Structure formats: C-alpha cells, structure tokens
Amino acid sequence: MIDGEIVAIDSEGRTNFSILKTGIAAGLPLKFYAFDLLELDGKDLSNRPLLERKERLAALLGERASDDSLQFSSHIADNGRQVFGAMCAGGHEGIIAKRADGRYVGDRTASWLKIKCTKRQEFVVGGYRPSDTGHGMASLILGTYENGKLIYRGRVGTGFTQAMRKAILAQLEKRRLDKPAFASVPRDIARRAVWVKPELVAEVTYSGRQPAAPQL
Secondary structure, three states, X not given: OEEEEEEEEOOOOOEOHHHHHHHHHHOOOEEEEEEEEOEEOOEEOXXXXXXXXXXXXXXXXXXXXXXXXXXXXOOOOOOHHXXXXXXXXXXXXXXXXXXXXXXXXXXXXXXXXXXXXXXXXXXXXXXXXXXXXXXXXXXXXXXXXXXXXXXXXXXXXXOOOHHHHHHHHHHHHOOEEOOOOEXXXXXXXXXXXXXXXXXXXXXXXXXXXXXXOXXX
C-alpha cells in the first residue's frame, strides 16, 4: 500500500495545482509521486520510522525513467529554511516538512506540515463568476497584461466580507462587456463568466497562478 500524490507539471517543469483539474479533464499527462509505504507483502509498516519506510519504497519502485508516470518522491534532510527559500525563488508551490523518525498517521499533524510559498501582486479584473444562487459574486476573474494582451491568470473568491462583495459587485456592474477583454480563457471559466471592462485592479496574495490558457 503506497501513499502519494497525483500532480500536473507545467511547461517550466514545476508541479502546478491550478492546472491539475484541467489536466485531468483534458487527458494531459499526469504523474504519481509516491512518498510513503504503509504496507508491504502483508506487513504493516505504519509504525516504522519514515526514513525506513522510504528506503523500502525506493527499493520497491527501483529506477524510474524521467517520463514514467510513477515516480519516487525523494527528500532533502535538514537545511529546511534554505530549501524553502530556494523552492520559492524557483517559482514552486512550497515544501512538505516531515519528521524523519515519525510513524505514519492518516491525518495532518504537527509532524507533517505543508508550507506554501506566497506571493503578492496586482491583477487586472476582467470579469467575475456569479454565485450559484444567482445573486452576488462568487469570484473575480483576473489577468495580467503581456505584450499588450490581457492574459487569464486565475480566479480569487476568498478574503471578502459580504459588504466588500456588495461594493465590488456594484463597481463591476457599471463596467459590463458582452465579450471578454482576455486574449483567451479556459472554456469552463468562460461558460459561467460575466465580463467587465479591464479598468479595476486587485492586489492578491497567492501561492500559484494560471499559465497561458487555451483558446476559446
């Protein structure tokens, strides 16, 4: 019994959570990174130290070609701050930190931490997705200008109070457009979007953003 995670890899060779859903729907190549071994040949390994379990997992998987859909998730011992800084500088989502001698627990604990890189940037508001009730705003549709074109970069729907949503929606309603100002938008986003003139800017804290989207 192996534990791991399915990931999508972007054009820069980095895991990208924002394109994982698109990758599954579109049949894009995905990879499974195996990072733990809970049971082998009927023997429970969950109480053994993590490093011992990973040694057995590495032996079980053997050498894998870089384009294989099954990969062993290696690790770096110590120097956590330096590793985290390097990952953030390289545009990655962050790191997972685990106790080397920890036993396997099927839950998030203090010995199993997900530490995300966060960035802050201004994005142009090009539209919004209405709430499922048909009233109000569920999320803003954001983009950045590149070579004179407005490129879709994702959505943000958290961090708003009800009063903020109401005030933002009032501003958006004054700027409605029939067609998107974006050069392209993912089809699943476009189907439920209300487009607006790209005159408003939102400053957003985020961990990842959407790469260039397919054409409508």
